Amino acid sequence: MSSPRTLPQALAPRHYSTVNWVGLQTLYMKEVRRFMSVATQTILAPMVTTLLFLAVFVLALGHAVDKVAGEPYMAFLAPGLIMMAITQNAFANTSSSILISKIQGNIVDLLMPPLTPLERTVGLAGGGLTRGLVVGVATWVAMVPFVPVGLAHPGFILFHAVMASLLMSLVGVLAGVWAEKFDHMAAITNFIVTPAAFLSGTFYSAERLPPLWQGVAHANPLFYMIDGFRYGFIGHADGSLTAGILVLLGANAVLLWLTHRLFATGYHLKA
Amino acid sequence: MSRAFALQARRFGPVNWIGCWSLLRRQFKNGFSDLHYTILGPVISNALYLLLFVIASSSLTTLDPKAIVTFIAPGLISFAIAERAFEVSGANLIFDKHERIHFDWLMAPLTPTEKAACFALSSTIGGMAVGVAVALMTLLFVPAAVAHLGALLFFALATGMMHGLIGTLLGIWAVKWDQYTALHTFVLLPLAFLSGVFAPVASMPETAQTLIAFNPIFYLIDGFRYGAIGEASADLRLSVGVAVAVNAGLFAWVHYWLRTGYRLKS
Numbered sequence: 001m002s003s004p005r006t007l008p009q010a011l012a013p014r015h016y017s018t019v020n021w022v023g024l025q026t027l028y029m030k031e032v033r034r035f036m037s038v039a040t041q042t043i044l045a046p047m048v049t050t051l052l053f054l055a056v057f058v059l060a061l062g063h064a065v066d067k068v069a070g071e072p073y074m075a076f077l078a079p080g081l082i083m084m085a086i087t088q089n090a091f092a093n094t095s096s097s098i099l100i101s102k103i104q105g106n107i108v109d110l111l112m113p114p115l116t117p118l119e120r121t122v123g124l125a126g127g128g129l130t131r132g133l134v135v136g137v138a139t140w141v142a143m144v145p146f147v148p149v150g151l152a153h154p155g156f157i158l159f160h161a162v163m164a165s166l167l168m169s170l171v172g173v174l175a176g177v178w179a180e181k182f183d184h185m186a187a188i189t190n191f192i193v194t195p196a197a198f199l200s201g202t203f204y205s206a207e208r209l210p211p212l213w214q215g216v217a218h219a220n221p222l223f224y225m226i227d228g229f230r231y232g233f234i235g236h237a238d239g240s241l242t243a244g245i246l247v248l249l250g251a252n253a254v255l256l257w258l259t260h261r262l263f264a265t266g267y268h269l270k271a
Numbered sequence: 272m273s274r275a276f277a278l279q280a281r282r283f284g285p286v287n288w289i290g291c292w293s294l295l296r297r298q299f300k301n302g303f304s305d306l307h308y309t310i311l312g313p314v315i316s317n318a319l320y321l322l323l324f325v326i327a328s329s330s331l332t333t334l335d336p337k338a339i340v341t342f343i344a345p346g347l348i349s350f351a352i353a354e355r356a357f358e359v360s361g362a363n364l365i366f367d368k369h370e371r372i373h374f375d376w377l378m379a380p381l382t383p384t385e386k387a388a389c390f391a392l393s394s395t396i397g398g399m400a401v402g403v404a405v406a407l408m409t410l411l412f413v414p415a416a417v418a419h420l421g422a423l424l425f426f427a428l429a430t431g432m433m434h435g436l437i438g439t440l441l442g443i444w445a446v447k448w449d450q451y452t453a454l455h456t457f458v459l460l461p462l463a464f465l466s467g468v469f470a471p472v473a474s475m476p477e478t479a480q481t482l483i484a485f486n487p488i489f490y491l492i493d494g495f496r497y498g499a500i501g502e503a504s505a506d507l508r509l510s511v512g513v514a515v516a517v518n519a520g521l522f523a524w525v526h527y528w529l530r531t532g533y534r535l536k537s
Binding site for chain 2: 044045048052055056063064065068073183190191194198199203204205209213
């Protein structure tokens with residue numbers, strides 16, 4: 001007869017302190033390596049297309065534009081284009097990561113590890129945030145030889161870049177969780193993300209718009225990202241900077257909470 | 272009693288029509304299953320481009336937005352045809368190679384000419400379908416413009432065929448999706464964007480004008496715009512010549528690769 005034995009220490013559930021740092025770091029690094037391993041597509045390609053946009057708009061309109069917000073058209077356009085690249089890539093990173101995992105079935109790798117919903121949110125959004133910032137820096141470096149971009153308020157540049165990139169990676173997480181097919185993602189990109197980016201005041205100054213389009217711009221969170229970001233470069237903003245900062249902080253807080261809820265409840269993930 | 276007749280290789284006429292028709296249908300089955308991507312996507316993004324140009328030009332410049340949109344719209348239609356045509360053959364081929372189902376058409380009793388023609392034709396038709404959709408969308412911004420129907424159709428078809436053949440070459444050559452998207456982003460897209468889609472060549476710096484003269488896509492777009500609004504920057508005969516020569520050259524190239532089995536039968 002064997003006597004009752006206590007479980008060896010090694011078989012007890014593993015305990016983590018408040019934050020599972022190793023797990024969080026692993027998830028974050030997985031998200032970063034995912035885009036770094038195809039850097040041509042994820043960093044270089046957006047850089048080139050952004051430069052093309054710059055060339056196209058400057059060629060088509062530049063000769064007829066006197067000055068926008070006291071700046072040559074190119075200097076006005078450049079920060080908006082950098083921001084557009086940041087937002088689109090932050091969104092693409094998280095949304096594609098989750099959707100592809102769901103379709104290939106390896107989403108369990110995200111759901112099973114001992115991570116809290118908050119750690120999952122931070123790890124994923126951190127990856128998107130990093131991609132957005134890396135693409136932003138790459139695009140900026142590529143533009144410097146062509147465009148006289150100033151650095152009026154570096155703090156604003158950094159704040160808006162981080163806030164915008166975070167915001168769009170969280171939106172990407174939501175989209176990735178919701179979508180079930182690539183079709184759904186294409187629809188979100190075509191009907192929401194791209195129009196929001198295009199009609200946000202990247203290419204024109206909202207100040208000079210007719211009231212209708214000005215209203216459209218001011219209802220668009222991307223307008224505040226671009227406006228504040230551009231203020232950091234050229235020292236001129238179309239809208240209120242305080243309102244912009246509040247909108248970005250508020251939107252990010254709401255999105256963080258929402259993403260956390262989704263991971264906590266397992267919506268569309270743990271069917 | 273001889274069974275020789277029954278065992279002989281099957282004979283086709285000069286053209287294996289049934290085979291061609293089957294290959295064409297196969298190409299379309301892949302291409303038209305996701306209308307979201309293929310038709311609606313380009314329609315919306317091109318509508319956004321036009322809207323952007325209207326807002327930007329009317330708020331920032333004294334230029335007439337109507338004139339700008341009239342100029343850009345044919346370029347965008349032509350660009351949409353090109354993108355789709357390229358995708359039909361290029362993406363299909365790489366997908367086939369990855370799934371190793373390209374044997375389906377490699378083994379079929381089709382001559383290299385027939386295969387090349389089917390790839391070119393399916394791309395052209397796919398491109399035209401998107402082109403028509405984008406053209407209808409532009410009617411929201413500008414009245415319909417057909418100055419020279421013959422030129423319009425010729426350059427639309429030539430654009431579709433050329434990009435279909437480029438897509439075929441790239442699809443045969445590329446081993447990974449990476450290479451395919453890289454060539455698209457770093458070569459084809461710059462060539463198309465910097466070809467006078469968005470701005471009259473005359474308004475560009477001299478060096479840019481010289482460079483553009485070597486860009487075949489410029490002649491296709493220029494000719495198409497001539498067909499639509501009757502304005503051309505280049506000599507029309509030169510544009511037609513470039514379109515025919517480039518298409519013939521590309522067709523011969525595709526034919527050569529299909530005949531030798533380069534990267535397909537190794």
